[in-house]
Amino acid sequence: MQFTTRPELIGTFGMVASTHWLASSVGMAVLEKGGNAFDAAAAAGFVLQIVEPHLNGPGGELPVVFYSAAQDRVRVLCAQGVTPAAMTIERMHALGLDVVPGTGLLPAVVPGAFGGWMALLRDYGQLPLAEVLGYAIDYAENGYPVLPRVASSILAAETFFQNEWPTSAEVWLRDGKAPAPHTLMRNPGIAATYRRLLAEAGAVSDRAEQCERARLAFYQGFVAEAIDTFFRTTAVLDTSGRRNAGLLTADDLARWAPTYEEPASYEYAGLRVHKTGPWGQGPVFLQQLALLKRFDLAAMDPAGPEFVHTVVECAKLAFADRDIFYGDPDFCEVPLQTLLSDAYNDARSRLVDARHASRELRPGQLGDSDARLATILANAGRAQTGGFGQGEPTFAPLPELKGDTVHLDVVDRWGNMVSATPSGGWLQASPAVPELGFCITTRGQMFWMAPGLPSSLGPGRRPRTTLTPTLVTREGKPYAAFGSPGGDQQDQWSLQMFVKHVHHGMNFQLAIDAPTFQTAHFPASFYPRAMQLGHLAIEGRYSPATLAALRERGHDLQVMDDWALGRLCAVGVRGGLLRAAATPRLMQAYAVGR
Incomplete structure (x- = not known):
């Protein structure tokens, strides 16, 4: 049974959704x-x-x-x-x-x-x-x-x-x-x-x-x-x-x-998804779509183990490519056209084993990708310690919430x-x-301190960030805008919301409220760049049967609190009406509109 914490807002004048109610209210005041x-x-x-x-x-x-x-x-x-x-x-x-x-x-x-x-x-x-x-x-x-x-x-x-x-x-x-x-x-x-x-x-x-x-x-x-x-x-x-x-x-x-700049974009299910260039991680969302297009997500239960397994295994492949190929395109050649191509993703999608979770970092075989992978694996998790905190902000006291x-x-x-x-x-x-x-x-x-990578340190360069807003059009006109905080998780949580909306008929609020999951199977973007192969964090609202089936497939499950993962916000236009939704998680994001 689908569950929602609040209605998807519907109106005609304007909609604002953000991660804090005061900001959403201010945005609406400006529209007024x-x-x-x-x-x-x-x-x-x-x-x-x-x-x-x-x-x-x-x-x-x-x-x-x-x-x-x-x-x-x-x-x-x-x-x-x-x-x-x-x-x-x-x-x-x-x-x-x-x-x-x-x-x-x-x-x-x-x-x-x-x-x-x-x-x-x-x-x-x-x-x-x-x-x-x-x-x-x-x-x-x-x-x-x-x-x-x-x-x-x-x-x-x-x-x-x-x-x-x-x-x-x-x-x-x-x-x-x-x-x-x-x-x-x-x-x-x-x-x-x-x-x-x-x-x-x-x-x-x-x-x-x-x-x-x-x-x-x-x-x-x-x-x-x-x-x-x-x-x-x-x-x-x-x-x-x-x-x-x-x-x-x-x-x-x-x-x-x-x-x-012109956005990076990809056509999926009659919609065109627009993201930043590869100076951010935005195209990894598009790569996940290009991989998932090969699977019948609509036939899968969005709360079942087959859906979770398929989505997370495709995420592992897309994020592996992010770490090997993405960087500031003013300083490196990013093969984005190849990474989003049908031929490339047909081959990559065949790496997904329906019964077993991958425990390897597997980027595509393009150019010197093997040498780049060796460099990253040699440097992931290397860090001195001694000062307060870490690179990605954390909330204290423990348990740590990123x-x-x-x-x-x-x-x-x-x-x-x-x-x-x-x-x-x-x-x-x-x-x-x-x-x-x-x-x-x-x-x-x-940045990596090792030379030879698209995101190696150098002067005048944009860091390859995790920041990744999303805008979707249908027949050239705006359809949806959404996103989330969360570092490496942003394009995981947003992706899940989007495919549940597209394939399972959920409105934005239902899709945001649905239980979610994430993996840390790749090197983290933040200091100290740790990696957890096979990791799968998942909200506790998934059924015991789903959790057992995922463990049987070999995922290292980290069962989180029921409402722990994601801070999604969204607005949209459907049927000539404006829409908006925001996550109840952390109890501070709100959508407003009329």
């Missing part, structure tokens, strides 16, 4: 003011920086997949910052490092989120910048209720902040203590930074010009200068167990700007649709920059 989906997405995104600071911040990054009704096209906005000019394998080795640390100043790359939101507002928004930023400024100045998981994250770092990262202690501790859950928290430093950016942008009548001036004030003005000074003059303890200064400079920020970002989706009455997965600048990952009130993204940890 006459803003479009781009204004609403940016306003919600800025609020998420304030209310979920353990999962994203002003110093983070931003991938967006969107449909513009005026242009009648899908585009990708890449606001993923690049590595500093000084960030080389040789420089890291000279510091005595074999792995890029997961925390501190050393793994920082150019923070892209602010520039991305400014570009989107400049080119597609319609409200004045002060109106869009005003909600975040208000919460930062006047306070917001602290989520229990925010409080737990700060509590876990309390002593470390006091002893090692005093600038973070100043921002996140109150009288030397972590805030209590559900109390009022303020971030006056962030509010002051945003007010100064607005002031330096000036009261110009042209709103696009104001957005561009604000962007320049960030990347060529006082923000860049504050980052440069802090990184040059400060050495902080990181996961290497040593104190390291940063490599990011004002020149690195000044040279960078967000870019628009999650690394936020997500939002918006559709408006004019037909615009936006899917965005902001991330980075986590409060527990890097010390706060004085004068700014926020810290800088540590995405540099996602």
Whole structure:
């Protein structure tokens, strides 16, 4: 029997879904003011920086997949910052490092989120910048209720902040203590930074010009200068167990700007799925579809062992290709056309054994893939330890619950649709920059320190992230936008929601509420890059018979709590009506609309 925790929302005016109810409400308020989906997405995104600071911040990054009704096209906005000019394998080795640390100043790359939101507002928004930023400024100045998981994250770092990262202690501790859950928290430093950016942008009548001036004030003005000074003059303890200064400079920020790109896409069941390029993990979603197309998912019980086994075995193959072939296409050749081709996936799908779980990492045989695989296996899980935390944010106290970002989706009455997965600048990952009130993204940890891989460390490169918003069209028009936080799990949870919707007739809310699963069969994208061959984590709502059948097939089962896996949000258009849904897991994501 299908079970749902709440209805799928249906309306005609606008829909917003995000990982925090305050951000969703702000997005809807912007639509009610006459803003479009781009204004609403940016306003919600800025609020998420304030209310979920353990999962994203002003110093983070931003991938967006969107449909513009005026242009009648899908585009990708890449606001993923690049590595500093000084960030080389040789420089890291000279510091005595074999792995890029997961925390501190050393793994920082150019923070892209602010520039991305400014570009989107400049080119597609319609409200004045002060109106869009005003909600975040208000919460930062006047306070917001602290989520229990925010409080737990700060509590876990309390002593470390006091002893090692005093600038973070100043921002996140109150009288030397972590805030209590559900109390009022303020971030006056962030509010002051945003007010100064607005002031330096000036009261110009042209709103696009104001957005561009604000962007320049960030990347060529006082923000860049504050980052440069802090990184040059400060050495902080990181996961290497040593104190390291940063490599990011004002020149690195000044040279960078967000870019628009064509999406990677794949046709499946009469729908076209659009993702980022292989500088993110987005195409791994498409590869899973290309593999699953060879199986009759519609005939399988979505809560049965055959469905779980088939989906997870195809995921293992697609993610193995991700780790071998994906990287910044400005610096490497990614054979994406081959990886999504029928011939390639016909052959790959035959590797799926219906009765036995794979316990090998099996990328496709293309070029020097064997040599790349050997390099990755030799380096996976190699890490020094000594500083607080790990690369991917965790929620304390134990048991550890991983999650690394936020997500939002918006559709408006004019037909615009936006899917965005902001991330980075986590409060527990890097010390706060004085004068700014926020810290800088540590995405540099996602590079391999071994040469010869598409995602090997080098200057000016985009890290191959896990950030992966999704937009779906039908006959060229927007059909759905969805996504989830969760690092390597994002394109596993989202994939399951999508195929349950397509093949089993579930609306978005039913598909989100359905029990889910994930594997860590491949090297993790985050420090310390661990791998668990044969692993399968699964929610406890699956039947004992399903769990027994999966164990019999050889899966190393990790049975989780009933509602432990996934933070999915979605909006869509079906039958001429707007739709929205959000996960009940963690009890903070909400969809709103009318």
